[in-house]
Amino acid sequence: MSDGHAVRAEGLEKRYGGKPALDGFDLAVREGTVHGLLGPNGAGKTTAVRILSTLVKLDGGRAEVAGLDVARRPREVRARIGLTGQYAAVDEVLTGRQNLEMFGRLFHLGGRRARARAVELLDRFDLTAAADLGVGKYSGGMRRRLDLAASMILAPSVLFLDEPTTGLDPRSRGEVWDSVRALVAGGTTVLLTTQYLEEADRLASRITVIDQGRSIADDTPDGLKDLVGGDRVEVVVAERAELPRVVKVVARVCEGEPETDEEALRVHAPVTDRVAALTEVARTLQDEGVAVEDIGLRRPSLDDVFLRLTGHRTGARTTEKEAAAA
Numbered sequence: 001m002s003d004g005h006a007v008r009a010e011g012l013e014k015r016y017g018g019k020p021a022l023d024g025f026d027l028a029v030r031e032g033t034v035h036g037l038l039g040p041n042g043a044g045k046t047t048a049v050r051i052l053s054t055l056v057k058l059d060g061g062r063a064e065v066a067g068l069d070v071a072r073r074p075r076e077v078r079a080r081i082g083l084t085g086q087y088a089a090v091d092e093v094l095t096g097r098q099n100l101e102m103f104g105r106l107f108h109l110g111g112r113r114a115r116a117r118a119v120e121l122l123d124r125f126d127l128t129a130a131a132d133l134g135v136g137k138y139s140g141g142m143r144r145r146l147d148l149a150a151s152m153i154l155a156p157s158v159l160f161l162d163e164p165t166t167g168l169d170p171r172s173r174g175e176v177w178d179s180v181r182a183l184v185a186g187g188t189t190v191l192l193t194t195q196y197l198e199e200a201d202r203l204a205s206r207i208t209v210i211d212q213g214r215s216i217a218d219d220t221p222d223g224l225k226d227l228v229g230g231d232r233v234e235v236v237v238a239e240r241a242e243l244p245r246v247v248k249v250v251a252r253v254c255e256g257e258p259e260t261d262e263e264a265l266r267v268h269a270p271v272t273d274r275v276a277a278l279t280e281v282a283r284t285l286q287d288e289g290v291a292v293e294d295i296g297l298r299r300p301s302l303d304d305v306f307l308r309l310t311g312h313r314t315g316a317r318t319t320e321k322e323a324a325a326a
């Protein structure tokens with residue numbers, strides 16, 4: 001079933017206490033690519049990663065990693081993968097170098113090879129200058145990079161990264177992204193889970209969207225962004241009575257059809273030249289004396305994708321009203 005795919009899952013099922021965490025989950029990751037698994041809290045991302053990395057058993061369906069069935073050949077799968085969990089696994093008291101040497105010994109590399117591998121990885125992840133500093137003194141981004149390095153000790157052919165940048169500041173996030181790109185340039189296949197459309201867009205050549213344990217979309221980043229219509233200008237007013245005037249201005253300046261959210265007193269429309277459109281909308285509204293509460297540019301988020309695909313936002317499950325209508 002592998003045919004050029006480093007990871008393949010068909011109809012994966014996993015239940016916890018009778019409740020499905022995965023409910024017929026499908027996935028196909030091409031060799032040598034970064035594949036994004038995008039979904040909100042509780043969607044089943046970590047469960048999928050844990051099954052694929054043989055940490056938990058599946059209840060139904062089947063999965064192959066590096067051409068090997070995860071249920072039947074877990075040991076061989078484990079020899080070919082790396083995993084960076086949602087929470088950092090490195091020891092705070094040890095230095096970066098000591099951490100990597102320790103992981104090397106855990107993987108039976110032997111003292112000399114473990115030391116040499118640590119030096120290589122510290123260099124690869126730009127941590128040489130901080131090699132002999134206690135990890136307790138590392139920034140969030142440095143820690144995540146060390147985590148990545150630790151999962152690369154055996155140069156795995158498939159690497160699972162579970163929300164590698166959640167909680168990091170933008171600069172650290174950028175550093176982790178660079179490291180992931182370097183890994184893939186070296187031939188590793190990466191499955192990356194994330195709650196950020198932007199992150200999946202920056203790194204992945206293909207994205208699977210997961211909701212309630214099922215894949216609800218599988219597309220390129222551009223395909224998903226097209227679905228939600230790219231960047232938007234957004235205007236919020238204080239008074240409902242102002243909405244029609246704002247719609248008129250936005251329609252005149254922006255390329256796309258404006259949409260109105262009556263409840264949030266919000267008008268938004270797609271734009272291509274982001275800054276020019278924003279400036280023009282702001283100036284025209286001011287010229288016409290429209291009282292504006294807020295105005296800005298918004299990049300499409302996971303929330304926007306969800307709204308289009310499922311009709312609800314990521315946090316909101318079906319309300320009673322929607323259930324009655326369905």
Ligand SMILES: Nc1ncnc2c1ncn2[C@@H]1O[C@H](COP(=O)(O)OP(=O)(O)OP(=O)(O)O)[C@@H](O)[C@H]1O
Nearest residue numbers: 016020021039040041042043044045046047048086
């Ligand atoms: N060990 C477990 N025992 C019981 N329920 C679990 C367990 N692991 C996960 N679940 C449940 O399975 C569902 C999917 O959880 P999972 O951790 O896979 O989601 P996630 O997409 O990784 O979420 P997050 O973005 O918050 O990490 C959730 O409803 C969760 O509560």
Ligand SMILES: [Mg+2]
Nearest residue numbers: 045046047086
């Ligand atoms: Mg998770």
